[in-house]
Each structure stands twice: as C-alpha cells, then as structure tokens.
Amino acid sequence: METALEILKYILPALIVFATVYFLMKRFLDMQYSTEVLRFKQSQAKNTLPVKLQAYERLAMFCERISLDNLSYRLSGGSMDAKSMGNAMLVAIQQEYEHNMSQQVYVSEKLWEIITMAKNQMQNVVTTASADASVGNSPAALIQKCMEIQDSMGGSPIKTAKSAIKKEIDIIM
Numbered sequence: 564m565e566t567a568l569e570i571l572k573y574i575l576p577a578l579i580v581f582a583t584v585y586f587l588m589k590r591f592l593d594m595q596y597s598t599e600v601l602r603f604k605q606s607q608a609k610n611t612l613p614v615k616l617q618a619y620e621r622l623a624m625f626c627e628r629i630s631l632d633n634l635s636y637r638l639s640g641g642s643m644d645a646k647s648m649g650n651a652m653l654v655a656i657q658q659e660y661e662h663n664m665s666q667q668v669y670v671s672e673k674l675w676e677i678i679t680m681a682k683n684q685m686q687n688v689v690t691t692a693s694a695d696a697s698v699g700n701s702p703a704a705l706i707q708k709c710m711e712i713q714d715s716m717g718g719s720p721i722k723t724a725k726s727a728i729k730k731e732i733d734i735i736m
Contacts, residue, residue: 649693
C-alpha cells in the first residue's frame with residue numbers, strides 16, 4: 564500500500580501538469596490555426612478583388628456596347644437596309660454576350676441573371692422593331708422604332724443592368 568501511495572505521489576502531479584500543458588497547447592495551436600486561416604482568406608481577397616472588379620468593368624462595358632445608341636453608331640454606315648441593320652444588331656448583341664460569358668464566374672448568380680435578361684430584352688426590342696412593317700428600309704427608322712419600344716417597356720434594360728452592377732460593387736467594397 565505504501566508503494567502505491569508513493570507511486571501515486573509522483574504520477575498524480577505529473578498527470579496534472581500533462582493535462583494543463585495539453586489543454587494550453589491545444590488552445591494555442593487552435594488560435595494559431597485560426598490566425599493562419601484568416602491570413603489565407605485575406606491574401607485570397609487581395610488576389611480576387613482586382614479580378615472581380617475587372618469582371619464588373621467588363622460587364623458594364625458589355626451593357627454599354629449593346630445599348631441602342633452604341634449599336635447604331637458602330638453598325639451604321641454603308642448601304643444597309645433596316646432588315647440588315649436589325650440582323651447585324653442581333654449578331655452584335657449575341658457576340659458581345661458570348662465574349663463576356665466567362666465573367667459570370669466572378670459575379671453573383673442574381674447579377675448574371677439580370678445581365679442575361681437585359682441581353683434578351685435588347686434582342687427582343689430589335690426583333691420586334693425589325694418585324695414592324697412601318698420601319699421600311701431605313702436603318703434610322705429601325706433605331707427610332709427600337710427606342711420607342713424600349714421606352715414603352717418602362718425604361719432601358721441596360722440602365723437596370725448597370726444599376727445592378729453598381730449595387731453589387733457597393734456590396735463587395
């Protein structure tokens with residue numbers, strides 16, 4: 564019995580010291596891990612923020628390029644009739660969209676839906692205006708009809724998309 568007490572006299576303080584050191588080290592290592600995770604996230608944010616901002620810039624440029632004013636300016640010229648102009652506008656809108664499609668990985672799903680809806684609405688405006696027989700052969704009359712249709716929709720889908728881009732930028736900044 565005396566030997567058991569003698570052994571217990573040495574083992575019990577050692578177990579208390581071991582438990583104390585174990586819990587202190589565990590707590591210290593958990594704090595170090597949390598600090599490293601935070602540093603990693605901060606470095607990732609530094610690397611991804613410029614890429615995200617560039618994506619927003621490209622989508623804003625996309626919106627500008629598919630606006631009626633810019634489409635008519637870029638595509639006018641030559642001896643194009645209204646039907647050719649309408650087709651050229653539809654092709655230009657689709658090409659711009661395809662060119663910027665990769666930007667969807669950097670923006671929210673909701674914003675990408677708004678961008679896609681703006682593109683679709685612009686295509687619908689051009690298609691509707693092109694189908695109108697009163698347009699005749701004049702590209703200027705086609706553009707005017709497109710603007711009338713857009714105004715009757717309650718505003719430009721491009722303005723809505725640009726506003727959504729600005730709001731999302733405000734959120735990440």
